[in-house]
Amino acid sequence: MKLLSWFRGEAFQRGVHPPPCKLTAKTPIRRLPFPPRVIVPLSQHIGKPPRPIVKVGQEVVRGQPIAKAEDWLSVPHHAPVTGVVEFIGLRPGMRGPWVESIVIRAHPGATQEDLWGEPRDFSAASAQDILQAIWDTGMVGLGGAAFPTHAKLSVPQQAKVHTLVVNGCECEPYLTCDHRMMVEWTDDLIRGIRFAMRATGARRAIVGIEDNKPDACDAIRAAVACVAPLPEGEIHAELVPTKYPQGSEKMLIMALFGVEIPAGGLPVSLGMVVNNVGTLAALGKLLPAGRGLTERVVTITGPGVARPGDYIVPLGTPLSFILDYAGAPDAQAKEVILGGPMMGQAAASLEVPITKGISGIVVMRAQDMQLDGERKIYPCIKCAECVESCPMGLNPSMLGMLAAKREYDLMGSAYHLGECFECGCCSYVCPSNIPLVQQFRVAKQILREKAAAQKSS
Amino acid sequence: MTIEIRSAPHIKAPRNVAMIMRHVVYSLLPVCAFFVYQYGLSALASLLVVTASCLITERLFVKTGTQAGDISDFSAVITGLLLALSLPPAFPLWMGAVAGFVAIALGKALTGGIGFNVFNPALVGRAFVQAAFPQAIATYSPSFLPGRFSEFVPSSLAWPLMQPDDLMLWLKVKQLDALAAATPLARWKFEGVLAGAEELLTSLSGHMAVGPSPLLILLCGSYLAFRRFLDWRIPAAILGSAGLTAWLLFALSPERFPNPFFMLFSGGLILGAVYMATDMATSPVTPKGMWLYGALIGLLTVIIRYYSGLPEGVMYAILIANAATPLIEKVTQPTPFGKSALARLGHARRGASYPLHPGYISREEAHAVTPKKRFLWNKPKHDERHKPGGTNE
Numbered sequence: 066m067k068l069l070s071w072f073r074g075e076a077f078q079r080g081v082h083p084p085p086c087k088l089t090a091k092t093p094i095r096r097l098p099f100p101p102r103v104i105v106p107l108s109q110h111i112g113k114p115p116r117p118i119v120k121v122g123q124e125v126v127r128g129q130p131i132a133k134a135e136d137w138l139s140v141p142h143h144a145p146v147t148g149v150v151e152f153i154g155l156r157p158g159m160r161g162p163w164v165e166s167i168v169i170r171a172h173p174g175a176t177q178e179d180l181w182g183e184p185r186d187f188s189a190a191s192a193q194d195i196l197q198a199i200w201d202t203g204m205v206g207l208g209g210a211a212f213p214t215h216a217k218l219s220v221p222q223q224a225k226v227h228t229l230v231v232n233g234c235e236c237e238p239y240l241t242c243d244h245r246m247m248v249e250w251t252d253d254l255i256r257g258i259r260f261a262m263r264a265t266g267a268r269r270a271i272v273g274i275e276d277n278k279p280d281a282c283d284a285i286r287a288a289v290a291c292v293a294p295l296p297e298g299e300i301h302a303e304l305v306p307t308k309y310p311q312g313s314e315k316m317l318i319m320a321l322f323g324v325e326i327p328a329g330g331l332p333v334s335l336g337m338v339v340n341n342v343g344t345l346a347a348l349g350k351l352l353p354a355g356r357g358l359t360e361r362v363v364t365i366t367g368p369g370v371a372r373p374g375d376y377i378v379p380l381g382t383p384l385s386f387i388l389d390y391a392g393a394p395d396a397q398a399k400e401v402i403l404g405g406p407m408m409g410q411a412a413a414s415l416e417v418p419i420t421k422g423i424s425g426i427v428v429m430r431a432q433d434m435q436l437d438g439e440r441k442i443y444p445c446i447k448c449a450e451c452v453e454s455c456p457m458g459l460n461p462s463m464l465g466m467l468a469a470k471r472e473y474d475l476m477g478s479a480y481h482l483g484e485c486f487e488c489g490c491c492s493y494v495c496p497s498n499i500p501l502v503q504q505f506r507v508a509k510q511i512l513r514e515k516a517a518a519q520k521s522s
Numbered sequence: 523m524t525i526e527i528r529s530a531p532h533i534k535a536p537r538n539v540a541m542i543m544r545h546v547v548y549s550l551l552p553v554c555a556f557f558v559y560q561y562g563l564s565a566l567a568s569l570l571v572v573t574a575s576c577l578i579t580e581r582l583f584v585k586t587g588t589q590a591g592d593i594s595d596f597s598a599v600i601t602g603l604l605l606a607l608s609l610p611p612a613f614p615l616w617m618g619a620v621a622g623f624v625a626i627a628l629g630k631a632l633t634g635g636i637g638f639n640v641f642n643p644a645l646v647g648r649a650f651v652q653a654a655f656p657q658a659i660a661t662y663s664p665s666f667l668p669g670r671f672s673e674f675v676p677s678s679l680a681w682p683l684m685q686p687d688d689l690m691l692w693l694k695v696k697q698l699d700a701l702a703a704a705t706p707l708a709r710w711k712f713e714g715v716l717a718g719a720e721e722l723l724t725s726l727s728g729h730m731a732v733g734p735s736p737l738l739i740l741l742c743g744s745y746l747a748f749r750r751f752l753d754w755r756i757p758a759a760i761l762g763s764a765g766l767t768a769w770l771l772f773a774l775s776p777e778r779f780p781n782p783f784f785m786l787f788s789g790g791l792i793l794g795a796v797y798m799a800t801d802m803a804t805s806p807v808t809p810k811g812m813w814l815y816g817a818l819i820g821l822l823t824v825i826i827r828y829y830s831g832l833p834e835g836v837m838y839a840i841l842i843a844n845a846a847t848p849l850i851e852k853v854t855q856p857t858p859f860g861k862s863a864l865a866r867l868g869h870a871r872r873g874a875s876y877p878l879h880p881g882y883i884s885r886e887e888a889h890a891v892t893p894k895k896r897f898l899w900n901k902p903k904h905d906e907r908h909k910p911g912g913t914n915e
Contacts, residue, residue, distance in 0.1 A: 078859075083533060161527075238533065315859065328860035400526045411527040429532060443539045444590045444637035449753060449807035450537075457859045462807045463851070481858045489531035496537045497637070503529040 076320030080308045080456045081490045083407065085277060088366050089241045092374040094249055097390055099171050103145045103381030104156050104418040105131065106166045110211040112138030117167055123150045128181030128356050130203075131167055140203040140213045143357030145379040146171040147180070159403055159420065161413040169381070182356035187260070195264045195352075202351045203358045203421075208232065208243070208312065208341035209404050211422030214348070217340065218264045224333050229267040230321065231258060233274040233281060233342040234305070234312040237405025240425040242362040245375045246346045247274070247281035251288040254342060257349030259297045265338050268298040272342065273317045275307040309407060310488040314339035316456055328484055343424070363419060365391045369398045369428035378419050384426065385415040393428045402427040407489045443497035451491035451501060457484045461491035461501050468504035476505075477512050485509070539636070542802075543596035545751045549742040550603050550797070557734045561611035561663065562670025564678040571615045573602030575622030583626065589635025597636050601625050604644040604797055607734050608790055608837075609651070612663040612675035612689070616682035617655050621647040641844045642801045645837050652837070661689050662705055665732065706732060707789040708833040716780055717788065736792035743796035752800040755809065759816020760795040760823075761786060767824040779828065791823060794836035804844040811847075811854035818850075819843045 108114035115132035125131060125144040132142040148171040158164035171177075187195065200215040220226050231254075235243040247254060258270045274282045285302040293299075305311060305320040315326045318337060326332055332339050343362065351358060359380060366373040371392030378387060384401060393401075402409040403423045419426075451461035459481055467476045476482040482505060491501040558566045580598035583589045591597065605625055609618060625647025630639045652659050663675045677686035706717035747754040768782035786792070799805060799819055806815050819839045826835025843850075 081535070083535075319859075325860045325862060328858060330860070398525055400528060400532060402530075402532050404530075406530075406532040408530050409532065410530065411532065412525065413527055415525070427532070443595070444635065446539055446542075446637040446802050447805070447807050448542065448802045449809075449812075450750075452807050452809070452856065455856075458856045458861075459858055460808065460855055463855075480855070481861075484858045484860070487530075493531045493533065494535045494537070496535075496539050496542055498534070498538065500529055502531070506529075 076305050076308070077311070077316045077456060079454050079458070079490070080310060080316070081454050081493055082307075083238045083309055083493065085307070086238045086366075087241050087244070087277070088239065089364055089373045089375055090244055090278075092245075094245050094362055094375045094377060097376040097378045097382065097387065099146050099177055099379055100382045100386040101171060101173075102151065102383070103148075103169050103171065103379060104166050104383060104416075105142055105145065105169065105381045106156070106158055106164045106418065106420055107132055107142070108158075108164055109142070109380075109420040109422060110140055110205040110213055112136060112140075112213055112216075114165065115139050115141055117153055119144075119150050119153075119167065121150055121153055124148070125150060125169060126180040127177055128179040128359055130181075130357060131169075134200070134203075138213055138216055140200065140205055140215075141357065142167075142203055143181070143359050144169055145359040145381045147175040147177060148172045156418075157414045157416045159410055159412060159417045159423070166418070179354070179356050179359065182351075182354050184353060185355045187352065190263075192264050192266065195260055198352055198355075199260070199264065199348060202348070202356065204344060204348055204351070205358075205421045206341055207343040207347060207361055207421065207424060209408065209422055209424050211420070214340070214344055218261055218338060220265055220333060220338070225336055226265045226267045226333060226338050227269070227336040228338075229258065229262050229265055229270040230314070230318060230332070230337050230339040231261075231270055231272040231342055231345060232312060232314065232317055232339055233272050233278070233302075234317060235278070236275060236307070236309040236312040237407055237409075237425070238309075239366045239427050240364045240405050241366070242364045242375050242424055243342050244278050244281055246343050246362055247272075247278070248284050250346045250350070251284045253349035254285065254346040255288050255292060255300065255349065256353070257345030257347070258300055259295060260348055260352055261338075261340055261345055262297040267338065270298070270300045271321060272300070272302040273305050273311075273321050274302060275311060276304040277307045279304065310456055310486075310490065313456070313486060313488065328481075358421060361419070361421065361423075363387075363423060364425035365428075366425065367393075367402070367428035368433045369393050369430045380421060381418045383415070384412055384417050384419070387419070387426060388415065388428065397430045398428050399431040399433075400429040402429065407493065408487065442499060445497055445499060448496060450494040450496065454490040454494045456488060456490060457481075457486065459485060461505075464508075465491075465499055465501045465504055468508050473508045473511050473515075476508050482508060482512070539597075540595045542751055543600055545749065546600050546746065546797075547596050547603065549746050549751075550600070550607075553607065553734050553738050553742055554603060556738055557607060557611070560665040560735075561675075562667065563673065564663065564670070564675045565606075565611040567615055567674065567678055568609065568611060568613055568618050569603060569606040572606040572609070572618040572622045573599055575619040576602035576605070576626050579623045579626035579631070583631035583635070589631040590638070591636035595636065598626060601630070601643045601647075604793075605647050607793060608644065608648050608798075610659060610662045611665075612661075612677045613651075614655075614658055614680035614686045615678055616680065617651055617658055620654075621651040623647075624650040637803050639803050640847075641841055642798050642804050645798055645841055645844075648837055649841060655685075658686060660708065661686075662732075663689060664693075705789060705833065706784075707827065710780055710784070710788070711827075711833045716784060719783060719787070732788075733790060734793060736787050739792050739796050746796075752796070752802075753805075753812055755812040756800045756805055756816045757795040759813045760791075760799055760820045763817040763820030764791060764795075764823050765820070767821050771824070771828065785824060785827070789827075789834045790836045794823075794840055795819070798836070799840050799843070804847060806847050806851045806854065808851055808854045808856055810856070811850045814850050814854060815843050815847060818846065 113136040115134045118133045119131045127147045129144045130141050131144045134141045148169045151170045152168040155163040156166040196215050204214040205211040282302045282304050289300045360377050362375050363378045364375050401412040403412050406427050464476050464480050485505050487502050489502045576598045580593050625643045629643030629646030633639050676692050680686035709715040746752045765782050768785035771779045806812055822839035823835045
């Protein structure tokens with residue numbers, strides 16, 4: 066009943082409530098051992114992949130840059146382990162096609178401490194210096210979208226940013242890495258928030274946390290109380306009612322401020338910049354030490370995992386190694402999801418490495434899939450569940466029918482396909498099992514290709 | 523080991539078509555039980571025969587590949603039960619079978635099966651028999667006849683392709699001819715007799731010729747609405763608009779028109795509003811569209827009842843609104859997030875935890891930097907961004 070959402074005071078309209086399944090909300094962050102080989106795909110983020118600057122056979126130490134960004138929308142990569150570059154070429158990628166990767170064989174027994182970076186003092190640094198330092202860490206959005214952080218934090222010249230919104234919603238079921246980071250790495254997070262505030266010029270920061278994580282909110286408030294008053298401005302932590310997809314920046318801003326970002330606009334047009342808590346916590350760790358991003362916290366969870374938990378995983382660790390360590394018997398695993406179950410990708414192979422944008426690995430068994438055995442697709446019965454659940458206020462039922470008829474242009478022009486951010490609510494609720502989101506992805510891809518073809522001609 | 527690749531989302535809400543249909547059938551069971559209690563064997567036979575006819579027809583057309591779906595999804599059962607509930611209880615069984623066949627064949631299979639139907643199948647079947655057998659469909663046997671559980675009303679057992687015997691004659695033989703054999707609506711329209719509230723609501727007192735109990739339907743419907751198997755907006759809009767229209771006319775000339783309460787609870791309005799108009803496939807999917815659709819049905823019902831030669835108008839009102847559904851949907855597409863007037867003006871909505879502009883930036887300044895809308899992609903222009911100097915090694 067959507068009537069209830071009004072009484073519950075839910076922050077944004079529509080959306081869904083998938084079962085939270087946060088199995089690992091109470092387990093502390095642990096470190097995963099180093100694999101014998103790490104695979105670093107060059108393209109781990111939105112934008113142009115960087116260019117490798119190491120050769121096969123070259124010795125690298127942990128934290129050493131191995132690829133250099135050549136474009137503004139691109140970030141460098143750093144060696145996750147100390148070892149020898151074994152191979153530079155095509156390896157299986159998470160989306161299926163093989164991608165250009167750098168494979169490093171770890172030296173057995175070598176110390177795996179970061180040997181590269183040197184601590185820096187940022188007390189007098191300008192916003193430009195901080196942005197440059199962020200770029201040098203190779204940081205991208207660790208929430209899943211993997212948008213280069215320096216690009217997100219650079220404010221267009223004519224814009225003024227007054228608020229930094231820190232996204233601690235973690236609305237995906239199963240995932241708890243942001244939650245654990247907020248609880249355990251609170252000081253790093255505060256430091257990261259301060260850096261981001263200085264980089265953007267925001268005078269206040271607000272951490273939006275879903276109300277199923279009150280301990281995280283308390284931890285942040287306590288930590289802020291210890292360091293207040295800060296020269297950068299004030300930092301608040303705020304609980305918002307739990308609902309998927311609150312982690313989308315537009316929904317979170319709606320929840321916190323009650324404003325809609327105009328269609329086609331960005332939060333910066335209302336003077337806001339949104340960043341994920343994991344990203345800022347990692348920044349708070351890396352920037353003062355002058356190191357690059359070589360590892361990230363990944364939630365390894367799901368019904369098919371014997372020892373679920375949040376692990377610090379070196380980037381480039383193959384899935385098979387992680388699953389062996391966390392105890393996922395092969396016979397049980399039916400599907401291995403990279404990311405959360407609502408928006409994540411199914412891994413095409415277990416040789417796929419962990420990249421910067423993977424926030425979780427969810428292992429599903431056949432019996433947990435909550436699907437009818439054959440997943441029979443029925444015709445649309447027009448039950449309107451998808452219309453009731455689309456957070457962007459689209460009409461997925463109509464869009465799906467148009468997609469079935471290949472009317473892609475109409476979808477884009479008359480039914481606002483471009484506003485869809487593929488959260489999956491419509492597919493989740495569809496009683497006919499129609500793969501709506503998948504159809505929209507295909508439609509958007511086709512429209513993108515069409516637009517590109519028109520541009521070039 | 524094999525791992526599967528599926529597209530996101532990888533979890534699903536525990537709801538599928540068969541489950542929705544099953545729940546509607548469950549909610550109809552109490553209504554059917556009371557219907558049988560009212561009218562005895564004839565009503566039971568009618569429910570069974572019509573439903574069986576719907577199922578057999580569905581099976582036939584699924585087997586020949588004419589339509590999508592399957593009989594295991596229970597949608598034909600709903601059609602059958604609703605059709606039987608909307609027909610007179612002692613409707614000749616062979617005519618009921620014809621109604622069931624037409625409902626599925628013309629109402630559903632013709633357009634391609636479940637989800638593709640334009641008109642509510644049960645009402646298509648009923649409209650057909652109303653045109654074909656006008657006499658039989660206007661003949662209601664009184665409820666609570668003595669001996670209703672031991673013998674059929676003879677009209678039920680009419681030979682196929684034959685008209686049933688005269689009900690009044692049979693009632694005379696049984697010395698029950700003082701009872702009404704016309705519905706309250708027909709009696710009001712043609713004889714000017716108004717039925718009382720308790721008769722309409724419970725169908726328990728007197729020997730009124732009424733259909734299933736409205737109160738029970740409302741109760742079962744509210745269960746469905748609460749579990750979100752039907753949209754509460756549609757019945758609310760129908761009853762609201764019918765009530766309002768009837769009340770307006772009643773206020774204008776109370777001597778010509780009955781009170782709105784009578785309008786709401788007589789005939790098939792409640793059954794239509796709760797179960798027929800809320801048929802998912804034939805009603806709009808947009809929230810605004812549902813209100814409009816319901817309002818249209820309510821208005822048309824009252825107009826047909828008052829100003830046409832027919833005593834009952836719910837069926838035609840719903841069928842007309844079904845036909846209007848695509849048009850209604852077209853004009854009531856939901857407003858996407860960020861395109862509302864509020865978003866354009868930059869005003870905050872209720873429920874905000876924080877003020878948006880705490881004096882750091884004025885609204886004009888904020889809007890001066892709103893990027894112009896570009897087709898499909900909202901990505902920022904990178905060349906507009908300020909690039910930090912230096913290298914990144």
